[in-house]
Amino acid sequence: MDSDDDFMSAVSSEDDVLPDDSENEDMSDAEDFDFDDEPDPDLGMSKDFGVKKKVPFDINFKVFHPSDIQKQQDDLINEVNMILDISKEEAAILLRHFRWNKERLLEDSMDKQRQVFEAAGLAQTSAGPPRLETIPGFVCDICCEEGEGLQSFAIKCGHRYCVDCYRHYLSQKIRGEGEAARIQCPADGCNLIIDSRSLDLLVMPELTGRYHELLNRTYVEDKDTLKWCPAPDCQNAIECGVKKKELDKVVPTVACDCGHRFCFGCILNDHQPAPCELVKKWLKKCADDSETANWISANTKECPKCNSTIEKNGGCNHMTCRKCKHEFCWMCMGLWSEHGTSWYSCNRFEEKSGTEARDAQARSRVSLERYLHYYNRYANHEQSARLDKNIYQKTETKMVQLQKESGMSWIEVQYLNSASQALQTCRQTLMWTYAFAFYLARNNLTEIFEDNQKDLEMAVEALSGMFEKNVTELSDPKLKVEIMDKTAYCNKRRIILLEDTAANLAEGRWTFNVELTSGAAASSSHRR
Amino acid sequence: MASGSQKRLAKEYADCTKTPPTGMSIHLANESDLHKWHVTLEGPAGSVYAGGRFGLIITLPTDYPFKAPDVRFATRIYHPNVTNDNQGGICLGLLKSGNWKPSTRLLSVLEAIRGLLAEPQPDDPLEARIAHEYQNDRKEFEKNARSYVNHYAKGPVKFDVAPPNVNASGSSKDGAAPSR
Numbered sequence: 001m002d003s004d005d006d007f008m009s010a011v012s013s014e015d016d017v018l019p020d021d022s023e024n025e026d027m028s029d030a031e032d033f034d035f036d037d038e039p040d041p042d043l044g045m046s047k048d049f050g051v052k053k054k055v056p057f058d059i060n061f062k063v064f065h066p067s068d069i070q071k072q073q074d075d076l077i078n079e080v081n082m083i084l085d086i087s088k089e090e091a092a093i094l095l096r097h098f099r100w101n102k103e104r105l106l107e108d109s110m111d112k113q114r115q116v117f118e119a120a121g122l123a124q125t126s127a128g129p130p131r132l133e134t135i136p137g138f139v140c141d142i143c144c145e146e147g148e149g150l151q152s153f154a155i156k157c158g159h160r161y162c163v164d165c166y167r168h169y170l171s172q173k174i175r176g177e178g179e180a181a182r183i184q185c186p187a188d189g190c191n192l193i194i195d196s197r198s199l200d201l202l203v204m205p206e207l208t209g210r211y212h213e214l215l216n217r218t219y220v221e222d223k224d225t226l227k228w229c230p231a232p233d234c235q236n237a238i239e240c241g242v243k244k245k246e247l248d249k250v251v252p253t254v255a256c257d258c259g260h261r262f263c264f265g266c267i268l269n270d271h272q273p274a275p276c277e278l279v280k281k282w283l284k285k286c287a288d289d290s291e292t293a294n295w296i297s298a299n300t301k302e303c304p305k306c307n308s309t310i311e312k313n314g315g316c317n318h319m320t321c322r323k324c325k326h327e328f329c330w331m332c333m334g335l336w337s338e339h340g341t342s343w344y345s346c347n348r349f350e351e352k353s354g355t356e357a358r359d360a361q362a363r364s365r366v367s368l369e370r371y372l373h374y375y376n377r378y379a380n381h382e383q384s385a386r387l388d389k390n391i392y393q394k395t396e397t398k399m400v401q402l403q404k405e406s407g408m409s410w411i412e413v414q415y416l417n418s419a420s421q422a423l424q425t426c427r428q429t430l431m432w433t434y435a436f437a438f439y440l441a442r443n444n445l446t447e448i449f450e451d452n453q454k455d456l457e458m459a460v461e462a463l464s465g466m467f468e469k470n471v472t473e474l475s476d477p478k479l480k481v482e483i484m485d486k487t488a489y490c491n492k493r494r495i496i497l498l499e500d501t502a503a504n505l506a507e508g509r510w511t512f513n514v515e516l517t518s519g520a521a522a523s524s525s526h527r528r
Numbered sequence: 529m530a531s532g533s534q535k536r537l538a539k540e541y542a543d544c545t546k547t548p549p550t551g552m553s554i555h556l557a558n559e560s561d562l563h564k565w566h567v568t569l570e571g572p573a574g575s576v577y578a579g580g581r582f583g584l585i586i587t588l589p590t591d592y593p594f595k596a597p598d599v600r601f602a603t604r605i606y607h608p609n610v611t612n613d614n615q616g617g618i619c620l621g622l623l624k625s626g627n628w629k630p631s632t633r634l635l636s637v638l639e640a641i642r643g644l645l646a647e648p649q650p651d652d653p654l655e656a657r658i659a660h661e662y663q664n665d666r667k668e669f670e671k672n673a674r675s676y677v678n679h680y681a682k683g684p685v686k687f688d689v690a691p692p693n694v695n696a697s698g699s700s701k702d703g704a705a706p707s708r
Binding site for chain 2: 169179184
């Protein structure tokens with residue numbers, strides 16, 4: 001069974017609710033979401049935050065659907081509406097002004113209501129509900145129109161304009177500028193905010209839809225604990241308590257209900273085990289260097305024995321120099337004979353000897369080679385991860401074929417799906433282990449890390465090989481068991497690797513050869 | 529809405545020409561088009577720009593007054609809030625799209641620009657170097673600003689396309705440097 005899938009989705013599943021006191025502390029600033037007095041199991045709101053951590057690198061988060069987001073806003077608005085005895089529209093404006101921090105809103109409003117209301121763009125007076133009026137002798141100050149029966153509108157400040165101008169103004173703000181929460185009265189120098197009720201009264205339904213969409217957006221964007229799922233067409237938001245300053249200690253990967261896995265810290269695709277800052281540095285370095293580096297690495301290398309320039313023209317890593325007949329590995333440039341069957345020893349970058357490094361040119365080459373070592377492996381897994389998407393589609397056809405040819409049931413062929421998913425997740429992790437390793441300074445822990453990396457890589461490549469077999473071979477029950485075992489093993493190796501890296505990251509035990517700015521614990525052993 | 533916009537523009541133009549703001553004369557670039565104004569602005573007395581005459585070109589978008597007007601200097605000026613090139617872009621808070629209010633009159637825009645000449649706002653600069661000089665070496669700034677005035681802002685004001693009824697005798701079609 002696909003245990004990887006299990007632990008990722010378990011975080012948000014209901015049967016897993018085990019309160020864990022240590023977690024509640026992190027979540028203290030998320031208490032806005034406490035809906036104890038109004039439980040609503042249908043929306044999944046009753047889920048507790050104290051979901052037990054199954055593995056150390058797993059973080060707590062919740063997925064909110066558009067209806068949840070709406071309900072949260074409504075609940076907060078209702079609460080403020082009752083406590084402060086103001087209209088719901090005004091409560092909404094106040095909450096947006098305070099970036100949905102209800103506690104601070106209430107505290108400040110009790111102390112100095114006048115200033116708070118003024119700053120938020122709320123009128124002090126209480127007037128009746130907004131309505132359109134026809135006032136004799138009225139001249140619109142925007143279009144300078146006048147005349148009998150000209151309908152006009154004003155919010156509480158009394159700055160009155162004709163309905164056409166008001167509508168035009170609002171549609172310009174909403175459609176043209178994407179503004180919603182902070183649309184002020186059209187009067188010069190008046191900072192009163194136009195409430196949603198007035199807006200609904202004035203504009204066309206299609207614009208109201210857009211307006212409320214923008215309002216919802218500000219709710220998520222105003223809260224530090226909420227982020228939109230970046231997957232295209234996904235309307236969910238994720239709540240997570242990991243703060244920006246903690247990003248040197250944890251890699252907060254979250255999984256949306258739509259299936260997209262991303263980092264809550266930087267919104268990029270899941271990049272465990274590498275922390276956000278290293279990812280940023282790495283991507284920048286790749287963008288700067290990879291074009292040249294790609295060309296050099298993809299096209300030429302020098303024979304380690306006779307220094308002839310060699311172009312790789314086949315797929316195999318086993319190279320034989322035409323000139324001197326030297327046999328070596330294309331990836332690590334080491335002797336092929338030393339590789340034997342376990343050529344995976346070339347996942348480890350051997351630092352060059354000091355004598356060679358003394359030469360400045362050699363040093364720069366070593367530095368480039370070191371980068372290329374990690375980059376090649378990173379890029380290889382990235383590409384393979386992309387190919388995995390194709391494989392996934394092929395899997396589905398294979399599964400249908402298998403069902404037909406071997407008489408297996410739908411449930412019996414699901415192991416291929418699990419295997420494909422495991423491959424994708426593991427490659428994603430492997431890819432980032434190389435970026436991570438590039439910035440890692442050697443100490444005792446790196447040995448363990450590299451062993452874990454090697455184990456995972458071997459398992460993934462083995463599974464990948466089995467997976468590409470044709471249907472007749474796949475229907476062999478023996479291979480099925482092997483694939484299932486290997487899938488479980490890959491997932492297990494990935495968890496072990498991530499557990500180890502996450503634990504050391506949390507404890508600040510890694511030494512990086514670049515400085516991490518976000519944390520005090522980031523040690524700074526400088527580049528060799 | 530276009531008719532509303534025309535009515536508003538006609539009213540604003542009538543108001544501006546009837547009682548023009550201090551030290552300004554306002555004309556249309558083209559008699560039949562209310563959307564392009566040519567303004568001649570005299571440097572405020574007591575400022576380094578005193579004695580200079582500056583051309584302003586105001587372009588009113590079709591969506592005016594719901595969108596802010598575009599205002600630029602036609603005459604080169606040495607000022608922290610005006611681009612030091614032949615674009616003459618102006619940094620003025622009330623003209624920015626987020627701040628613009630449809631009820632704001634061009635009269636207040638013009639007064640704000642005049643105010644900017646009387647008192648530059650180095651904290652919100654378009655030309656960081658000039659702003660720095662303004663704050664740290666006022667003498668040097670004043671010297672440079674005056675030399676710009678003498679070089680560019682004396683004599684008849686020229687707009688990109690000279691208005692047909694203004695300074696017809698003094699207009700020449702070439703660059704920014706005026707004939708003395």
